[in-house]
Amino acid sequence: MAFLDFRDQVVLITGASSGIGAAAAVGFAEAGATVALHYHRNEEGVRHTSTAVSTAGGTASVHQADLAVADSAAALIDEVLARHGRIDVLVNNAGDLVKRAPVTDLPDEEFHRIMDVNLTSVFAMCRRIVPVLRAQGGGAIVNVTSISGRHGGGGGSVVYATSKGAVSTFTRGLAKELAPEGIRVNAISPGVIRTPFHDRHTGDEQLQAMRAAIPMGRTGAPRECVGTILYLASDAMSSYVTGQIIEVNGGQLMP
Template sequence: MAFLDFTGQVVLVTGASSGIGAAAAVGFAEAGATVAVHYHQNEEGARHTANAVSTAGGTVSVHQGDLAGVESAGLLVDEVLAKHGRIDVLVNNAGDLVRRAAVVDVPDDEFHRIMDVNLTSVFAMSRRIVPVLRAQGGGAIVNVTSIAGRHGGGGGSVVYATSKGAVSTFTRGLAKELAPDGIRVNAISPGVIRTPFHDRHTGEEQLKAMLATIPMGRTGTPHECVGTILYLASDRMSSYVTGQLIEVNGGQLMP
């Protein structure tokens, strides 16, 4: 039996239209999983991910929702359950910086949007999935936090970093709460990964400054995050691992 074998399992990946979420969806499919691909606005990207999942041999469904609203979490989980009958792994990947700005230039509505997209979505999805996993006898939640949650973020990303720091704390606390139920909760903490996220929010000069702090001297790729996510989701590989944040950052931060 392969160590990374998700045959018969259903994996829900939020924010899977591009970047780390898309790569994770394909990685789970390659390991035998049925994958539910969630997206907010990028339907074309989500369809591209779904095609890649199918090519990898996985069964796939596509679901839309703005997870900044707590009610969307329940609708999404209900849709996936109606389609596939179960959910074994939840990957809370959806999130965004929204825009870079100094704290004094962040209006109230933008602050709340950043917190909702990155933190409320993780809370709402986790709250909804817990009864499902309990009824099934266990499961795994893998959150996607960020190196920004530890070092405060790059220029103009204080609120984003704050939201990710909260996701890290939420991961640890929820892991303690759910351990008796056989539900493991962990997180991957990516560094500078070259995704549409940085294409939207990070200029070349800022990216060069970031590269100067990375011992490996390069950005990471979404594919380089997939192995860690699959490891944390696999009972066979990480059955005694919970409440952990694994850094994937090329040596940029070694806590």
């Protein structure tokens, strides 16, 4: 049995222009998948990912949407279905810290933006994809949460951590709801992964403090999250796994 064989499958990855999303796209392509790449603003990045997917032997399509905006998730999924005819795996990777600030200094609009980007988008994508997966007889959803969802975040990221904690809870609850229908829902929970996320939001001193708390003594690379994502997406490898949050953090948190 080929455990990582995604030939004839369509995988939709949100936030695929860089970081974990881009690395996952290449991983799925290497396993034979057709990959639908979502991006918000970084068109140059997603074009680079598309080229990398093609180089890896996969087929890619590119789709733009601001998933924090109402109805954009449904429109994105409908666009991918119109292009490819099916979606077998959804990877909800899109998200952002948006802004580091103490709770008392965070305006209402920033709070809502953080929640919309990280939590509402996942809810909206899942709400639209579930009828698609039901009609196809099953499928897999892999959400991307964060280590901060367990420890509460730090350095002005409390609301981000709250949104990610909610994604973890949503993952477990949706997994229970959909398990009888052959739809599996799991999540990967990265620790400190060196991506443009930290380039935007984390200073060198703060990053050094984070690194000091990691038993492996280093930050992770996006590609080090890919194996877990593919595992959770593969029925051959994880057909009896649902509702799980798998930590990928170099030993920083061992729940």
